Amino acid sequence: MTDALDHRLNAFRPDLADARLKGRVEADRFVEGMPARVSAPVTPLKRFPRPDAMAETEALFGEDILVFETTPEGWAWVQLEDDSYVGWMSSDALGERDAAPTHRIIAPRTLVFPGPDIKLPPLFALPMGARVTVAAEAVDHNARYGLIRPAGAIVTQHLGAPNEAADDFVSVAERFLGAPYLWGGKTFMGIDCSGLVQVACRMAGITAPRDTDMQERSLGTRLAGVEGLERGDLVFWKGHVGIMVDGANLLHANAHHMMTAIEPLAETLARTEEKGLPVTSVRRMAR
Template identity: 30%
Template sequence: MDALSRAVEDVRAQRGLDPRTAVFDVRVEPGPGGYVLVGEATDPAAVEELIARLAAFGAVTDRTVRLPAPGSPAEGFGLVSAAVAPLMPEPRISCTPSSQYVLGQRVEVLARRGPWLRVRGEDGYIGWLHQGYVCLCGEERARAWERGDGGEPVVSLGVELLGEDSAVLGWLPWGARLVREPDGRLRLPDGRAGMAGRGELVEVERLPARFPQDGESVVRTARRWAGTPYLWAGVTPAGADCSGYVQAVFRLHGVALPRDSDMQARMGVPVDPGPEFAALRPGDLLFFAENGERITHVALSLGGSRIIHSALAAGGVAEYDLNGRDEREVRLRECFRSARRVLPD
């Protein structure tokens, strides 16, 4: 690595620019009488710091695009208009998704590349969505949707959406947001509408009462996902990975968690699990590392040594006992690293 590339990596490392939550795709190229800094970045201060460092090597022309990129204010945001939209690490459908967003979630559009949108979700996670999954709009339109202007905002707990002839138009996953109009129709972000079939809807204003921030309530919600298959990057009962499952469950209870397990391991306060995990409360989070110390798995405590988690080894959401003798329980116990409490006392 040459000195110029090293300067880029040093700034990235020292400012903690995680590519999951920050864009710092910059490079230094030769230019007339010095160097040219090109690329894209979401942290203007990091760009300025890099320019200051590069000045030691010669004159620097800054051609870096600060994100969000300049564009139409009317299309600086988007609302997910499909039941589930895969978030990609690159602007192509053939790569492995990094997460999912569900119907009605708001995203900020950072940049565009053909039909692909580089977006930042409400959880700060950055990736690429195909524009076919998104209804573009301005910020005020997005906020109006969340307020439920013209109706009442509601959240799906796995409700069917029916057409005029009662044919099923689609299944809306847990956490999907809609607006219920005065005539009872459910309006989607792109203007389509239908009626509720089987399943359940909860008014947004009733969510705190229905899903309070206490451990026993969180456990009840988590158990309703029992049998959900394991799916890398998934966040719905149709398929979820460990951290997507935890994030989605806590989101219903008004607790915003980041997307990945290593990020979640920095939330809340540390908890001493006590002998044989006896001090853990329902709703505590447990973190595991398969190799070294980097957290790669998260589980939700049912109280004491009992946990529920979405595990590849179990094929999906299942309950384990960390004091158990099953081979998978023994292996998980060996990988335990820490516990955190994210719910209020």
């Protein structure tokens, strides 16, 4: 009964499932997801509730989630509301949904100061795409700040409206050049290939799923091959994706460079073909 449902995007296990899936899956118990919001700057989402389990994606500060279970060991089984991804995260990263976010971070990374003064030691940093609630503004001789809930100050040039859309998702992706490669990562501190595509698309107002196979099925329209490529075309391999910055060069977070890099597509093709990994498709995003 569960074969048709992707476990990454639907919360179901033999012992517990999302009440919305009743009649579609078998489970010992069905529960309503409890609304919550991510309160940590960034937190990994894992397939298994273990510290050593591989992270499959990340949840960002201010992101709305549904919680289906919490354990005495400090884990929460959740679903991200943005892209529907399901997994385990630390219960310490759970917060309440209070005032709705008013802004999101538009810089690759910003510092949160304890007050409106850039000389104060920062409390923590927030990644691009994190959402914050600005309760007031302040200014000093250095900058203008948004004062966020529950506490902290962020320079206003790093804040954008929640639905503010960049003109070009490739330009957003280019801001991650040099970011270290991290499986499951979605921030400038560590990002993977599909995370780069998802974050860049989202900041440009384009809904994008999390993983390469999902992106290959749903983003853009299929092209015949790798000839005549343009800026913004997506090139897919099994388990990998890159973004064309022009007709010849590819931008991708990759394990060869162990960072987000731009290189000639011809070099990428030679390397992947040597490994027996041909291009599986090329997709053109809408202009």
